[in-house]
Amino acid sequence: MNSDSYPCPLPGGVQAHEYALSFDHGRRLRMLVVPALFDEANKLRHLTVEVMRRLDGTGIDCFLPDLPGTNESLRDLSAVELEDWRMAVEAAARHFAATHVLAIRGGGLLLPPGLPGWLHAPVKGASLLRTLLRARILASREAGVEETGEALLEHGMKHGLDLAGFTLSGEMIRQLHEAQTADDACLTSIEQDLVGGRPLWLRAEPDHDPAQADALAAIVTMGCKA
Amino acid sequence: MRSDTDRKLRRILSDVLGLTDDQVEDLTPDTGLFGHLPELDSMAVAGLFTEMEDRLGIAIDDDEIDADLLETYGALLAFAEAKREAA
Numbered sequence: 001m002n003s004d005s006y007p008c009p010l011p012g013g014v015q016a017h018e019y020a021l022s023f024d025h026g027r028r029l030r031m032l033v034v035p036a037l038f039d040e041a042n043k044l045r046h047l048t049v050e051v052m053r054r055l056d057g058t059g060i061d062c063f064l065p066d067l068p069g070t071n072e073s074l075r076d077l078s079a080v081e082l083e084d085w086r087m088a089v090e091a092a093a094r095h096f097a098a099t100h101v102l103a104i105r106g107g108g109l110l111l112p113p114g115l116p117g118w119l120h121a122p123v124k125g126a127s128l129l130r131t132l133l134r135a136r137i138l139a140s141r142e143a144g145v146e147e148t149g150e151a152l153l154e155h156g157m158k159h160g161l162d163l164a165g166f167t168l169s170g171e172m173i174r175q176l177h178e179a180q181t182a183d184d185a186c187l188t189s190i191e192q193d194l195v196g197g198r199p200l201w202l203r204a205e206p207d208h209d210p211a212q213a214d215a216l217a218a219i220v221t222m223g224c225k226a
Numbered sequence: 227m228r229s230d231t232d233r234k235l236r237r238i239l240s241d242v243l244g245l246t247d248d249q250v251e252d253l254t255p256d257t258g259l260f261g262h263l264p265e266l267d268s269m270a271v272a273g274l275f276t277e278m279e280d281r282l283g284i285a286i287d288d289d290e291i292d293a294d295l296l297e298t299y300g301a302l303l304a305f306a307e308a309k310r311e312a313a
Contacts, residue, residue: 058250130276131272132272134272134275134276134288134291135267135269138271138274138291148289150286153272164268164269196246199241201243202268202273203243203244204242204266204270
């Protein structure tokens, strides 16, 4: 496992370098792994990297790019749009010469067209947003402040919003509200029932389940090498 | 025999709380839920209600979510069953 980076386009035509975790041995099969979004990214990070270790073990190179404004990125998340994340994923796919893609949960909202692969438990942007808004309403209520989902969404689309510790731009919220999982014939969904175990993104704390990593890696490996 | 809502709600709680199958079976109407599990934050509670909406086919207004609803398993099940009957 290595620290790597990829050139990521910025507004105005310049480029920044974003971090990526890589298992790169110049092999034929090269998997771009697109992470889950927001709090789910934390809860699924361990599982995601363990899947990559297993894919590496079966002879598949893998790459996990940081999205601009997350993890080690120097970008300010509050100025980032969903479209910036899509451009970043496309740039990473190009830079690492990906032959396949594995998107985890909301990562499926960011895929470039034409790359074959898998969507693990894909979710609509509106569904992610609904849970983030609800968490904010519940936290505010505990602090004695009453907010409503409709009013928050309307305000957030215009002015941005702090949701579950993430400062999101109005454009991010607007684009997330509309975002649908990539609907491409070359993508296959892997629902949680097929993987088995409990969905780790629902848990209050990050956790890991090696059996789920085994199952996901096996499904992807069989598909890649079929 | 358990209702469909009961079975599905047990599964949702087991997913959110990370319960074993035995713990899920042991849930009774009096079993305390979130008041007894202070580590659950607003994000986990929000996720629970979004899952209930998706898997039970119901819509839940944010102002319906209050502490009493989450006091016991029986209270949450009664709420879910009433929602499904009204749907």
